[in-house]
Amino acid sequence: MATTLKDVALKAGVSVKTVSNVVNNYPYVTDAIRLRVKAAINELQYQPNLSARYLRKGRSGILAFANPDLSNAYFSEIGQVVIEAAKARSYTVLLDHTGGERSNEQDVVRGLSPHLIDGVILSPFALEPEDLQPRQESIPIVLLGDRIYDVPYDHVTYDNVATARLATQHLLSLGRRRIAALGVQEAEARETETSRLRLRGYLEALEEAGVPLDPHLIIRGLPSFSRFYGARAMRQLLSLDTPPDAIFCFNDLLALGAMRAIFEADYRVPEDIAVVGFDDIEEGRYAVPSLTTIAPDKQKIGDLAVAFLLGRIDGTRTGPPERIEVSCQLIVRESSTLRG
Amino acid sequence: MATTLKDVALKAGVSVKTVSNVVNNYPYVTDAIRLRVKAAINELQYQPNLSARYLRKGRSGILAFANPDLSNAYFSEIGQVVIEAAKARSYTVLLDHTGGERSNEQDVVRGLSPHLIDGVILSPFALEPEDLQPRQESIPIVLLGDRIYDVPYDHVTYDNVATARLATQHLLSLGRRRIAALGVQEAEARETETSRLRLRGYLEALEEAGVPLDPHLIIRGLPSFSRFYGARAMRQLLSLDTPPDAIFCFNDLLALGAMRAIFEADYRVPEDIAVVGFDDIEEGRYAVPSLTTIAPDKQKIGDLAVAFLLGRIDGTRTGPPERIEVSCQLIVRESSTLRG
Numbered sequence: 001m002a003t004t005l006k007d008v009a010l011k012a013g014v015s016v017k018t019v020s021n022v023v024n025n026y027p028y029v030t031d032a033i034r035l036r037v038k039a040a041i042n043e044l045q046y047q048p049n050l051s052a053r054y055l056r057k058g059r060s061g062i063l064a065f066a067n068p069d070l071s072n073a074y075f076s077e078i079g080q081v082v083i084e085a086a087k088a089r090s091y092t093v094l095l096d097h098t099g100g101e102r103s104n105e106q107d108v109v110r111g112l113s114p115h116l117i118d119g120v121i122l123s124p125f126a127l128e129p130e131d132l133q134p135r136q137e138s139i140p141i142v143l144l145g146d147r148i149y150d151v152p153y154d155h156v157t158y159d160n161v162a163t164a165r166l167a168t169q170h171l172l173s174l175g176r177r178r179i180a181a182l183g184v185q186e187a188e189a190r191e192t193e194t195s196r197l198r199l200r201g202y203l204e205a206l207e208e209a210g211v212p213l214d215p216h217l218i219i220r221g222l223p224s225f226s227r228f229y230g231a232r233a234m235r236q237l238l239s240l241d242t243p244p245d246a247i248f249c250f251n252d253l254l255a256l257g258a259m260r261a262i263f264e265a266d267y268r269v270p271e272d273i274a275v276v277g278f279d280d281i282e283e284g285r286y287a288v289p290s291l292t293t294i295a296p297d298k299q300k301i302g303d304l305a306v307a308f309l310l311g312r313i314d315g316t317r318t319g320p321p322e323r324i325e326v327s328c329q330l331i332v333r334e335s336s337t338l339r340g
Numbered sequence: 341m342a343t344t345l346k347d348v349a350l351k352a353g354v355s356v357k358t359v360s361n362v363v364n365n366y367p368y369v370t371d372a373i374r375l376r377v378k379a380a381i382n383e384l385q386y387q388p389n390l391s392a393r394y395l396r397k398g399r400s401g402i403l404a405f406a407n408p409d410l411s412n413a414y415f416s417e418i419g420q421v422v423i424e425a426a427k428a429r430s431y432t433v434l435l436d437h438t439g440g441e442r443s444n445e446q447d448v449v450r451g452l453s454p455h456l457i458d459g460v461i462l463s464p465f466a467l468e469p470e471d472l473q474p475r476q477e478s479i480p481i482v483l484l485g486d487r488i489y490d491v492p493y494d495h496v497t498y499d500n501v502a503t504a505r506l507a508t509q510h511l512l513s514l515g516r517r518r519i520a521a522l523g524v525q526e527a528e529a530r531e532t533e534t535s536r537l538r539l540r541g542y543l544e545a546l547e548e549a550g551v552p553l554d555p556h557l558i559i560r561g562l563p564s565f566s567r568f569y570g571a572r573a574m575r576q577l578l579s580l581d582t583p584p585d586a587i588f589c590f591n592d593l594l595a596l597g598a599m600r601a602i603f604e605a606d607y608r609v610p611e612d613i614a615v616v617g618f619d620d621i622e623e624g625r626y627a628v629p630s631l632t633t634i635a636p637d638k639q640k641i642g643d644l645a646v647a648f649l650l651g652r653i654d655g656t657r658t659g660p661p662e663r664i665e666v667s668c669q670l671i672v673r674e675s676s677t678l679r680g
Contacts (some may be wrong), residue, residue, distance in 0.1 A: 060456070070435065071416045071622075080411060083437055095410065095435035097423055116456045117398070227626045260626040282411075286600040287565045288628050 003046040012040035015129060051120070053300075062310065063093050064117045066108040067144075068100035068125040071283035072225065072253060075123065078144070081302025082121060089310055091118075100125035100187060100224075109141065119309045126187045140312035142305045146193045154308040155323040156301050162328050163294045163328040164201025165208075166274045167248050168328055172209045174274055176246035179206070182233050182254055183219035191220075198278070217244055225250065230257025238265050245273060246336075250283045252277035255291055259335065275335040289334030297326040343386040343442055352380035403433050403649060406448040407484075408440035408465040412593060413621035414638075415463065418484070421642025422461060429650055431458075439566075440465035440527060449481065459649045466527040480652035482645045486533045494648040495663040500534060503634045503668040504541025505548075509587050509618045510632070510670055512549045514614055516586035517539045519546070522573045523559035531600050532558075538590050538618070557584055565590065570597025578605050585613060586676075592617035592624045597633055599675065615675040629674030637666040657659065 005023075007255045014033060021029050022037040029037070040046070065082050067075040083093045094117070098104040105127040108120055119140040132141075132151040143155045171179050181202045186196040199218070206213055217240075219233040230249060237244055238261065249255035255277030262269055268273050270291055277284055277293040284291030304324060311317025345363070349356045354373060361369050362377040369377075380386070400603045405422050407415040423433045428673030434457070438444040445467040448460055472481075472491040488647040511519050521542045526533040531539075539558070546553055557580075559573040570589060577584055578601065589595035593616030602613055609615050609629055617624055617633040644664060651657025 062456075064434070070410060071413060071420060075413065076411045076416065079437070083439075093437070094404070095437065097419070097435065098425075116402075227622060231626070256623075256626055260628060260630075263628045282567060283596075283623055285570070286596055288600060288603045290600075318583070 003044045005046075007044055008037065008040045008046045011044055012037045052308060059118045059276065059313070060116055061091055062117050063091050063306075064096045064120045065093055065109070065123075066096040066098050066120055067123040069224070070095060070097050070250070072251070073283060074251065074279040077281060078123075078298050078302050081299055082306055083301050085306035086310075089306070091306075091310070095322040100126070102126035102128070102131070106131050119313050120165055121305045121309060125192070139149075140309055142309045142312075144301060144305060146197055151162075152321050154312070154317075154321045156304050156308070156326065157323065158296050158301075158326050158328050160197035161201040161204070163278075163296075163330075164198040164248070164250075165205040165292050166201075166328075166330050167278065168211075169204035170332065170336065171246040171248060171274055171276060172205060172211065174246070174270075174336060177211055178209070178244045178246070179243060180237050180244035180247040181219065182230065182237070182247055182249045182258060183222040185225055185250070186220075196251060202248055216240055222254075225254055227253050227257035227260070230254030231261040232257075234258035234261035235265070238262070238267070243267075243273070246297045247273060247275050249277045250273065252279045252281045252291060252293055253292070255335075256283060256287060258318050259287065259289075259291070270334070270336050270338065278337075280331060281324045285333070287335075292333045292336040294328050294332055295331050296328045300326045343384045346387075347384055348377065348380045348386045352377045360511065361581040380444055397503045399653070400456055401431055401554050402457050403431050403646075404436045404448070405433055405463075406436040406438050406445070406460055406462045407463040408438050409564070410435060410437050412591070412643045413623060414591065414619040417426045417621060418463075418638050418642050421639055422646055425643050425646035426650075429646070431646075431650070438465070438532075442466035442468070442471070444559075446471050449478075459653050461645045461649060465532070478648055483651045484641060484645060486537055494652070494657075494659050496644050496648070496664050496666065497663065497669050498636050498641075500537035501541040501544070503618075503636075504538040504588070504590075505545045506541075506668075507634050508542045508545035509549075510672065510676065511586040511588060511614055511616060512545060512551065514586070514610075514676060516614055517551055518557060518582060518586070519551070519556065520577050520584035520587040521559065522570065522577070522587055522589045523562040523600060525562045525565055526589070531574070535590060542588055556580055562594075565594055567593050567597035567600070570594030571601040572597075574598035574601035575605070578602070583607075583613070587613060588617050589615065589617045592619045592621045592631060592633055595633070595634075595675075596623060596627060598631075599627065599631070609677065610674070610676050617675075620671060625673070627675075633671055633675045633677040634668050635671050636668045640666045 005019050009019045014037060018029060019037055061181045063086055065079055070076050071278050079095055081189050086093045096108060105124050108122055109131055121142045123144040129151055141153045143153050146157050146160055168179060181199060184199055185192045224230045247258055249258055255275050259269055259275055262273055267273055275293050280295030284293050308317060345356050345359050349359045354377060359377055362374050373666055403426055406421055410416050419435055426433045436448060445464050448462055449471055457479060459480040461482045481493045483493050486497050486500055503548060508519060521539060524539055525532045533607055562569045570593060587598055591596055595615050599609055599615055602609055617631050620633045620635030622631050648657060
C-alpha cells in the first residue's frame with residue numbers, strides 16, 4: 001500500500017498539516033521539524049504526489065514550454081527564466097522541442113497531453129493562424145514572438161522593426177555604407193514573419209540615411225538561423241566584387257558563424273567588417289571579438305509569459321487576450337568598435 | 341460529445357481502420373485518401389488522442405530526458421539525438437531541467453509524474469546512489485554519465501580517465517610542460533565523479549611523462565562548468581608568477597571562457613597557451629580560434645539510451661542492467677595547433 005501523509009506524520013510525530021507544509025515548501029515550519037519530516041519521508045519512501053495535489057483542483061502542476069530549437073540559446077535562456085518563474089509558483093516546466101515543424105506545433109495547440117499539462121507557452125515557427133483557433137477543450141496558451149497575429153491568446157513580443165532599424169543605424173553611425181542583411185529565413189516556402197519585420201527595419205534605416213540598397217547584400221532563403229548557415233552566407237558575401245563593410249545578422253548564431261567565416265578569409269572584425277547580431281545570447285559575450293547585439297528583455301518575456309499563463313489557469317486573469325511588447329536594447333561590444 | 345475515429349471515418353467515407361492508419365502515420369494509405377482523412381479530421385476538429393492510444397497499452401507515449409543544464413549544449417545536443425531516436429519509435433520526449441539539484445533529481449527518480457511518463461533518461465549530477473534504489477512502482481530509467489555506480493539501471497557512459505589522459509598527452513606532445521587542469525567541480529560540497537575521473541587522467545598523463553605536478557595549476561571548487569567560471573579561473577592562472585603554457589579544461593564552456601580571458605589579457609592561443617576542451621559542442625567548432633576537444637560519441641549515447649529505455653518499457657530488453665561505454669576521440673583544432 002502506498003505511503004500516505006498520515007504515515008509520515010505518525011513517523012515524524014507531527015500533524016498531517018505540518019507534513020503538508022513541508023511537502024509544499026511553505027515557510028511556517030522550523031528547520032528542526034522540517035528535517036524530521038524529511039527524514040520520515042525518506043525512510044518511508046513517501047512520494048509527495050504533486051499530481052494528486054493538483055488533481056484535486058483539476059490540475060497537473062505542469063506547464064510546457066514549446067519552442068522550435070532548444071539548441072538556440074535564445075530559447076534555452078528564456079526557458080531558464082520560465083522554469084524559475086514557474087518554480088516560484090510551485091509549477092514544473094517540461095520543455096517540448098517542436099523542431100519548428102508545423103505538425104508538432106499543431107499537436108501542442110491541440111493538446112497532445114490534455115490531462116498532463118495545465119498550460120502551454122508556445123514560441124511558434126511554422127504555425128498558421130488557422131491552427132490557433134480556440135476549441136472548447138483547449139488549455140490556456142501564451143504565445144511568444146512575432147509569428148501569429150489576431151489570435152485569441154495572450155502574446156508577448158517586441159518591436160522587431162524598430163530594433164532592426166536601431167541595429168542598422170548603429171552600423172551607419174560607424175560610417176559603414178555597404179551593410180549586408182543576413183538573413184531572411186523561410187519556413188514552408190514562405191518568409192518568416194520575424195525575418196520580414198527585421199528586413200523592414202533594415203530597409204527603413206538605409207532609406208532614412210539615403211544609402212542606396214544593393215540587393216546582393218540581402219541574404220534570403222535561409223533554412224535555419226544557425227552558425228552553419230551564417231558562415232555559408234558570409235562566404236557568399238565575401239565572394240562579391242565589393243564585399244560588405246558591415247553586416248546585420250538576424251540572430252547571434254548567424255553572426256557567430258559569419259565571424260568565423262570572416263576570420264577564415266583573413267578579414268578583420270570590426271576593422272574590415274563590423275558585425276551586429278540579435279538575441280544577446282551568452283556565447284556572444286564571450287566570443288572573440290565579443291558580439292554587438294540587440295538584447296530583448298528575456299527576463300521580462302519569461303516572467304510575463306508565466307504570469308499570464310498562470311493567471312489564465314487559475315482564473316485571476318480574465319478579459320480579452322493582450323499583446324504586450326517588451327523593450328530591447330542595443331549592446332555595443334567589440335565586433336563593432338575598435339579596441340582602444 | 342468528443343469526436344471519434346468513427347465520426348472521421350463517416351465524414352471521409354473510409355473505414356475506421358484507414359483513419360487509424362492516417363492518424364498513426366502508417367504508410368499503407370494513398371496520398372489522396374490521406375488528404376481526405378486529414379480534411380475530415382480538421383473539419384471535425386478530431387483530436388488524435390495519443391494518450392488514449394498508448395493508454396490501451398498502459399502507456400503515455402512520453403519519455404523524459406532529465407538533465408542538469410540545458411543551457412550547456414552538451415546536453416541539448418544529446419537531447420536532439422534522444423528526440424530524433426524516440427520520434428522514430430513514435431515517442432515524444434519532454435525535457436526536464438533539474439538544475440543539478442538533488443531534490444529535483446530525486447523527484448525524477450521517484451516519478452514526479454508516474455502516469456505521464458513511460459520512462460526516463462537521467463543525467464544525474466548531485467544524486468547519490470541511495471536515491472536510486474528501485475521501488476515497485478518505478479518506471480524504467482537509463483542513466484547517462486559517470487556519477488552513479490552499482491545501481492540497477494542501464495547506464496551509458498564513456499571512459500573519462502582514458503580520455504582525459506589522451507587530452508593531456510596531446511598537450512605534452514606539443515612540448516608544453518606547465519599544463520593547467522581546469523576544473524574540478526563540486527556539488528553538495530563534494531568533488532563530482534566526472535571531475536575526479538578527468539583529474540585522474542590528467543595526473544596519470546603527467547606522471548607517465550615524468551612532468552612534475554604544480555598544484556597551483558589545478559583549479560578546484562568550481563560551482564559549475566560555465567564560460568563565466570572558465571574565464572574567472574583563467575584570470576587566476578594568468579596571475580601566477582609563471583602562467584601555464586597549456587590548459588586542459590574539463591568541458592568546452594570552461595575552455596571558451598578561458599580563451600576569452602586569455603584574449604583579454606593579450607596572450608595568444610595557441611602560441612602562448614594551448615587550450616583543449618571536452619564535449620565537442622558546436623560552438624567550439626566556430627570559435628576563434630576553433631577549439632581542440634574530446635568528442636564523446638553523442639549520437640551513440642542518445643541512440644543507446646533510447647533503445648535501452650524502450651526495450652525495458654516494451655519488455656523486449658530483459659536481463660540484468662548493463663553499463664556500456666561509448667568511444668571518444670580527440671579532435672585537434674586551432675586552439676592547439678599553429679596556423680600554417
